[in-house]
Amino acid sequence: MKALEGKRAVVTGGARGIGHAIVERLAADGARVSIWDRDPRADIAPAEHATACDVADEAAVAAALADSTKAIGPIDIMVANAGVNGPTKPAWDYSLEDWRRVIDVDLTGVFLTARAVLPGMRARRQGRFVAISSIAGKEGNPNAVAYSAAKAGVIGLTKALAQGVVGDGVLVNCITPAMAETDLLAEMDADYIQAIRDRMPFGRLCTVEEIAAMVAFVVGPECSFTTGMAFDVSGGRASF
Numbered sequence: 066m067k068a069l070e071g072k073r074a075v076v077t078g079g080a081r082g083i084g085h086a087i088v089e090r091l092a093a094d095g096a097r098v099s100i101w102d103r104d105p106r107a108d109i110a111p112a113e114h115a116t117a118c119d120v121a122d123e124a125a126v127a128a129a130l131a132d133s134t135k136a137i138g139p140i141d142i143m144v145a146n147a148g149v150n151g152p153t154k155p156a157w158d159y160s161l162e163d164w165r166r167v168i169d170v171d172l173t174g175v176f177l178t179a180r181a182v183l184p185g186m187r188a189r190r191q192g193r194f195v196a197i198s199s200i201a202g203k204e205g206n207p208n209a210v211a212y213s214a215a216k217a218g219v220i221g222l223t224k225a226l227a228q229g230v231v232g233d234g235v236l237v238n239c240i241t242p243a244m245a246e247t248d249l250l251a252e253m254d255a256d257y258i259q260a261i262r263d264r265m266p267f268g269r270l271c272t273v274e275e276i277a278a279m280v281a282f283v284v285g286p287e288c289s290f291t292t293g294m295a296f297d298v299s300g301g302r303a304s305f
């Protein structure tokens with residue numbers, strides 16, 4: 066029997082990049098998967114279901130949960146992965162509009178997703194919630210202030226949520242990856258990307274499959290005694 070046989074999972078931002086790799090991995094491990102994405106693709110395989118959803122929109126999140134539940138059943142696993150980078154510039158050049166957009170998607174989106182799905186998990190006394198934070202949330206990045214603040218917020222939110230459901234059979238964790246090659250890099254300038262590459266002790270970026278493998282562990286049966294934690298996938302960059 067596969068590790069996630071019989072489990073129903075949602076991956077936000079699952080249409081491409083890290084989210085898509087997570088969809089592929091959870092499906093390969095036996096889960097039935099539904100995607101919530103602002104911009105879903107026509108070809109959703111190996112997911113079974115996909116719905117258009119902006120995770121920063123409260124009503125859209127409620128509608129997406131109803132839609133996924135109807136399609137695959139009550140949700141056992143929620144991967145809050147959808148995120149944007151925003152512009153790469155110092156704080157004094159960063160517009161309030163960009164700041165609000167990044168916080169809305171990367172932090173409020175995780176809150177809205179958790180708020181929607183946790184009551185059902187608590188009622189069924191089982192569930193796994195995992196958010197995709199970032200090494201930027203631990204170390205900060207001078208040219209991505211909103212992103213760093215949002216991702217640090219996700220770590221704090223993870224801890225608060227985990228403690229709130231600790232007796233309910235629901236585990237809440239997050240992952241803090243270093244840079245991986247995805248469309249997200251299109252929002253960054255070349256110097257910014259090179260500066261991050263130069264700081265990678267392993268001498269390479271992270272792969273999307275390495276992040277998906279960590280998610281599979283965290284939502285799987287072998288991760289049974291850890292909640293409220295940030296799991297590192299930074300190739301030796303972070304030591305905490």
Ligand SMILES: NC(=O)c1ccc[n+]([C@@H]2O[C@H](COP(=O)([O-])OP(=O)(O)OC[C@H]3O[C@@H](n4cnc5c(N)ncnc54)[C@H](O)[C@@H]3O)[C@@H](O)[C@H]2O)c1
Binds near residue numbers: 077103174
């Ligand atoms: N790529 C990296 O280097 C890296 C490193 C650490 C953490 N992360 C985080 O991993 C997650 C995925 O990043 P990625 O690199 O795969 O990005 P990506 O741009 O390749 O894919 C992001 C996906 O999320 C969707 N999305 C964006 N905004 C959305 C919204 N408001 N509602 C619903 N869906 C939305 C997009 O349509 C897309 O399918 C993000 O949270 C990102 O911050 C990425």
